[in-house]
Amino acid sequence: MTSDKLDLSTPDLVNQNIEKIAALFPNCVTETAEGKAIDFDLLKQELNHEIVEGAKERYRLEWPGKKEAIVTANLPTTKTLRPVREDSVDFDTTENMYIEGDNLEVLKILQESYLGKIKMIYIDPPYNTGKDFVYKDNFTQDSKEYKEETDQIDKYGNRLVANPESAGRYHSDWLTMMYPRLKLARNLLTDDGVIFISIGEQEVHNLRKVSDEIFGSVNFIGGAGRISKKANNKGDYWAPNFDHVLTYCKNREFCTPFFGGINYDAYNLIEEEGSRKGEMYQLVRLYMTSLDPRPNQRYFIECPDGSFVIPPGEVFPNQKLDAAFISPKSKKDKVWRWSYKSYLEKKDEIVVKKVRSSNLVNEEGGETFWNVFTKTFLNDVIEKSSATPNNFIENHINQSSSHELKKLGIPFDFAKPSSLIKFLMETCRVSENDIVLDFFSGSASSAHAVLDKNAEDKKSRKFIMVQLPEINNPDSDEYKAGYKNICEIGKERIRRAATKIKEETKADIDYGFKVFKVDSSNMQDVYYKPQDYNQGQLDVFADNIKEDRTSEDLLTQILLDWGLPLTLKTETLTIQGKEVFKVDANYLMACFAEGVDEAFAKEIATYQPLRVVFKDSGFKDDTAKENVKQLLKQLSPNTEMKVI
Structure with a gap:
């Protein structure tokens, strides 16, 4: 130890x-x-x-600022995340996260805890139209100098600059912004992970080249065109109704082929019992046309009223006839899709019901007939489907997002529809316990999509949203409605979407999210002056933790430092009057109280934690710290002890 x-x-x-x-x-x-x-x-x-x-x-892409971008990506950060309970929903149980702050800092902070753990990334970065803003990652420039230069800075010190087409570094500034973020994002993807990037015509060519360099051209798995809005007459030449979705995988060797072409609306029934309770399915007729005699697929099936049905269901005799009986209506010999042996093995998947017509299920009125159907479960079709989606996306236009937000009572323009992200999740097979990351989250359409998809198929996907708290225009509807910055819109959208989905579906899923904000390290920068030694000022620095930091702040930074997920289940215990955090059963225990002694260590040792953390100033002196260390080593030899 x-x-x-x-x-x-x-x-x-x-x-x-x-x-x-x-x-x-x-x-x-x-x-x-x-x-x-x-x-x-x-x-x-x-x-x-x-x-x-x-x-x-x-052959490679060069621009002024590329070396700066590479250095920026590699520079470590001392910043951390601080939990915000009052903005969160189900803080202690949820596995979803919403993070406020510069996404470059956040991506660096997440490098250990979420390295290789993100199944899908979707981002909708600034299109660089000449009217939007880009991040300026010049960390050597002080706040006063920056504000004088651009007048674009918020209370968190985040820097945004306008990037007009007339600027000498119009494309270069945008590339310098994107390069480090994409480079860090790649590290977070699972081996079979995929990133989707929405982009307009202004930068699609540069984005393709810079992404080829970061992800490798072999891992470019295609681009889709998307109808982004209804036809309009804007533009001098072509009306801008179209954008692109560039797609890269982490490693083509492990990337699962995409699938699509499934009519999800057809799966409109829900299994009510058994091992597949809650799953969506549709009924499919069991009979099929036979080109060759198949006696093992031609047999009678008994109906609930005691009569019998033989394919194709056009004649329903009251008794079993010769199996070679041919329908007088069709004049053709037809068979079931299953052999008689398969029918006996899978009878629980059979539904025999009356329908008005052989082509209509669940219709009322008119003459009814018995017919035989099998249950086809959506999850099975998704798992086995080999159909690939068309690379022209037509049904997810931006206007639908405006309607979506309007139904939630939130005014906001320029959002991506949650249906687009949901479609992309289905396309790359985001499934149980997979994580979806969006580090340009805007109004949190991606979080909405995850909640909607989970409610639909009862799975446990998780989301991580990252957004800079950009100040909304004071003249905008959202600002007048009380949303001072875009993060306030995103968080409220998740809350309202969760409430709406829960009311409509009654699905038992995770509707919560933990909120974190980027801030400086919890540790003070201590600089001793010679006179401090003579004037007795050293006591000021006995505790190097900033005064405004809570125990939960410290625990969050420890989880990040040890590369642990921020959503691990955490219990708060009281041991000898001291607050103790117990994370993921006995994986980690942390106490930041004063007066840690041998008696306290003995009780901690009964839990046999793998790791334990104390505050350095929590010990009376170095002797007390060494005694606790030796006692833990004796009573819990597998425990690793650290101090902050």
Whole structure:
């Protein structure tokens, strides 16, 4: 057992990459004053069959700011997430998350806890039309200087700048913004994960090239065109009613083929009992045309009234006749789709019912006939379907999103319809316990889609929404309705959508979400001045945790530092009058109270936690800390102890 302080910062991706290269090419690693570095001349030679003499022309996308973008992606951050219970729904039980803050910072913060865990990413970034804003990731520029330059900064210090077409770096600024976010996003995808990116004609060509570089051109699995709005007369040449959905997978080797072409409306029945209770299904006639004699597929089935039916269901004798009986109406010999043996094995999937016509099910009026149907479950069709979707998306236009939000009583324009994200989830087979991430979440259409899909098929998909709290235009309807920033719209949309879906479907699913906000580290930056030693000021720094931080703030940062999901089930216990968090059964226990001693450690040891965390200042002195360490080592040898 060791007792080391937690680092509480995101991984240094540069150093990690250096270590990976060093493992393959140790001769390419050199020492500098700052530590290890790569000798790129030697590395180039290691990766070439010919002598490398200097820079060569190559096929790749370059722009002013590309190196800056690469550095930005690799720089670690000391920022963390702070939970906001008052904005959350079912905070203690939900597995969904809504995060407010700069998505670049959030993607860095999530690198360990959600590395390789996201099944699907959907983003709708700024299209760079010359009228919208882009993020300016210049962390060396102070807030005052930035505000004087752009007058675009919020209380969180997030920076947005207008990007007019007349700007000298019109395309470059947009690419510099997108590159690090896509690079970090790729790390979060599962091996079979997929990212969908909505984009307009202004940047689709650049987005394709930069994504080819980040994801690998071999992992480009197609692009779909989408009718985004109804026909209009805007535009000087072509009316802009169309946008693109570029699609990349993490690893084509593991990516499951897409599927589509299913008529979901046909699956309008719900199984009421048995192992498939709650699943959607449709009834399909059991008979089929026979081109060849199939005696094992031609047999009588008894109806509820004691009569018998033989395919195709046109004649219903009161007794069994010769199995070779041919229908006088069709003059053809027809058979069931199943053999007699299969029929006996799967009788529980058979429904014999009266219908008005052989072509109509559940119709009333007119003469009725018995007919035989099988239950075809939607989940089985989804699992086995090999049909691929058309790459022209017609039925998910933006206007439907406006109607969707209007029904929820929320004014907002330019949102993507939740039906589009739901369609994409179905296309790439997002299923049980999969996570959907949207780090340009806007009005939270993606969260709405996840809730809707879960209610439909009773699965447990999860969402992570990320959005900068951009201030709404004071003249806008949403601002006048009380929504000061876009995050307020997104959170309220999820609440109202959840209430509506629950009322309409009665589905027992997770309707909640935990809210987090990006903030500076919970730890203080401590700088000692020489006079502090003489004036007795060192006591000020005895506790290096910021005064406004709560125990839940500290627990969140610890979960992130240890690479644990933020939605793990957490219990709050009281042990010897001290608040103790117990995470995921006995996986982690944390206490940030004062007065941690041997008696307290003995009680903690009875839980046999795998990990335990205390506040460094929670011990009376170093001797008390060492005593607790040794006691835990004796009573719970598998426990790893850390302090902050």
